[in-house]
Each structure stands twice: as structure tokens, then as C-alpha cells.
Amino acid sequence: MPEGHTLFALARDLHEAFAGTTPEVTSPQGKFTEGAAELSGRELLRATSRGKHLLVEFADDRWLHVHLGLIGSFTVDSHEWTAEVPALGQVRLRLRTDQHVADLRGPNLCEVASPERVDAVLDGLGPDPLRPDADPDVAWARIHRSSRTVGELLMDQSVLAGVGNVYRSEVLFRHRLSPFTEGRRMRRASWRLVWDDLERLMPLGVATGRIVTVEDELLAVEAALGRGEVPHLTERSSYVYKRAGMPCLTCGSRVRTRVVAGRNLFWCGRCQRRH
Template identity: 40%
Template structure:
């Protein structure tokens, strides 16, 4: 599943090519024909991200909501239009570029009430300037759940995915099983600031980079991480422990991150 920086990067890029433009909208796959027909020929007024949710606001106070889930993918291409590649749920075409969205978990039109209900369920997004860290800390400080679980709960704090969770906790020397209620405000503030820093770097570099001053890697996803997927901790050279948190793999160093 894409992490929050990917969705914010897409919103930034799509805003540049679609904002205040009349779009041609279609559903090559056919599973979004009615929605595409309603959006076709309307002006896209804004594109923004809320955590892992991508929102295209159209005239008429309707919004296209996209959540990629585990298997969704977004492709941006310059015009002229190429043939659709794979099962394209929705194609958005502007003056210079098009965007194809394949396999999203959610692709739907929301009215203002429905959109407000959606965004109201999403926790503070570390990449949004209107995010309220006090709201996130209030939820965390009342919870007996481990901070590793809470960071992936998008209703508590939005945008942090599996890799960022592992890396932020290691950088802050926090054990993933530390109960939220035992996290001090000072430790939370450091965690929040680090999350903002790392995800902003992810948007800028279009890659997950959690190793300070490191360039993007050469792999498919260009990740540069400290302990995620690693056997040895770069700080203490001790073994890294792999665990499952809500059926997602996570890693921690028992020496650097004592409970």
C-alpha cells in the first residue's frame, strides 16, 4: 500500500496539471462509467490528499475520492493519449497530461456531506499544514495499545505506513510495544517532528529515505532505510528483531529500542 508521501506527491503533481482545468473523464474498464459520465466536461477546482486518500474537487461541489489500497496504481502521462494499460478504472485528461488509475480500493463520487464524513474519520495528517498534533496525542495518550499499532491507525494519525513506522520508532528509540499512554508529550513531539521531516523528504525525493543525508537507492522503490528489512542495526551492530503487528511485518532493535 502506498505510504502518505506517495499520495501527497500525486496530489501535488496532479494539482499542477488539473487545477482549474476542464477534464475529460472516462472509465476504460467500465466499472466507473456513471461517475465518469457525471465528471466528464467539468472543471477540477482542487486536488488534495488526506492521509492515504486522494481527493479531486470538481465544480458542483462534488469530489472524486480515490484510495489505492494494496493494489491500486496511478500513472501520469503526457498527451497524446496512449491506449489504456491494464484495467483502468478512471482516466482523467487535461490540456497536457492524463492520469490513469488502476485497481483502486475506492473510486467514488462524494457530495460535501459524504466528504466531510470521510475526512472527519481520518486522523491528523502530518503532511497537511492544518494538521493538529494535539488531536493525535490526545488519542494516543488515552490508549493502552502499542505505539507501533497506533502509528498505523489512520484514524489516530494519518499518512504513516509500514516502512515509516519501523524507521521512525527506531530513530526515536521507541519500542513498538510501548503503550500509547506511556508516551510522554516530549517524546510524541519529537516523533511528530521526525514524521513530518521524513515524509516531506519522501514527497521531495519521491522515495522513502530515512537514512540522514542519503541519496535515493537504485532499486525499484529507491528506498534507503536503517533497519526495515535488515538483519543488523547500524547503530549498535546488534541483531534486528522482526515482528508482526496487525499482520504487517515490522522491525525493531531490542538494544536501541528497549521496552
């Protein structure tokens, strides 16, 4: 499932391509015909995201609300011709101007929403580390009262918006935290380490289009961006994510895995003992 940095970058790209325009909105697949007709020809005011939710505001209090789910994708392409661009695959929604085409495929949710519906969605989400208005204390208030494990809580979008399975596994390893610690037993200082690290990691995901968590790669990416260069990234590496049965890069112990909150959590039992 795309994590929050993917949606943040998608909202940025949609905003840059379509804000201030009146795109033609269609449903080549035919499953969103009525919703597309309601949006087509209205001015697109802005695109934003919160966690894994994409929200696109149109004139007259109309919003497009999208959740990509496990297999959804939303591509934004430029073109310099006015002829019809063929829809490849099952395109649920298409935004089109003379300069850009954006195609949505396979979303878990695609709806036209009212401002009240958008407010309800936002009210149900925890703080998003990518947003400047995010308050980590809101998440902490939910964590330190909970008997659920930290590994579960980090995947709960009502606690923390935008974090998925990769960031969960990697950030807990980076701070040697046991994913099976109950939230009420977690120290506030440990929570701030996690939050501050997510504020570092996730913007780099937006900038590179990749989840980067291994420290030497992080430093190289930060240095390249600081010089105004495009970072050179090879195949994604990780400390524990998808390394079940392989030796821990720090201690050599075997990386473990278990389904937690519906996804395969990865951790090192020797390194991650902190509560």
C-alpha cells in the same frame, strides 16, 4: 501500500495538470462508467490529499474520492497530441485533456462523493504531518489514553494520517522507542520527537519520491535541495525496515520482525528500549 507522501505528491501533480480544466473522464475498464460520466466535462477545481486519501473537487459539489489500497497506482503523464492514448492494463478511471492523461489502476476505493461524504472521511482521520493545518495534540489526545501499543497506534489512520509501515518502523528506531509501549505510557516529549521527525521526513519523501530515513542520506538530500539540485539517490536503505535477521546498523544485534496491525513491524530489541 503507498504512504502519505505518495498521495500528497500525486494530489500536487493532478492539481498542476488539471486544475481549471474540464477533463474528459472515462472508465476504460468499465467498472466506473457511471461515476466517470457524472464527472466528465465538469471543471476540476482542485486536488488534495489527507493521509492515504486522495480527494479531487469538481464543479457542482462533486468529488472524486480515491484510496489506492495495497496495489493501486495513479499515473499523470503529459502528451502533445490529441489522438486517443491507448489504455494499458486495467484502467479504472482516466482523466484526459489535450495536454495530460491520468490513469488510475487497481484502487481499493474509487467513488463520486458528496461534500458531506468528504467531511465524514476527513473527520475520521487523524492529523497529517504533511498538512500545515495539522495539530499533533489531536493525535496525542488519542495516544495517551490508549492501552494499545505505539506500534499499533502509528498505523491507525484515525490517530495519525498518512504514516504507513516504513515510516512507522523507521521513526520508532530513530528515537530508540519500543514499539510495544502502550500509548498511555508514552511520554508527551517522546511523541513530539516522533511528530517533529515525521514533519521532517515526509516532505523529503514528497520532494524525492522516496522514503529517506538514514541520517547521512537525509543530510545529503537536504543539502542538495537547499542548493536547488536534484538529490542523487541510490537503492533505498533503512535502519530496520525489511532487515529482519540482519545486524542492527547501530549495535549489531539482530533486527527482529513481528506482525503488528496487519503488517510486518521491524525493530531492534537492544536499541529500542525507551518507553
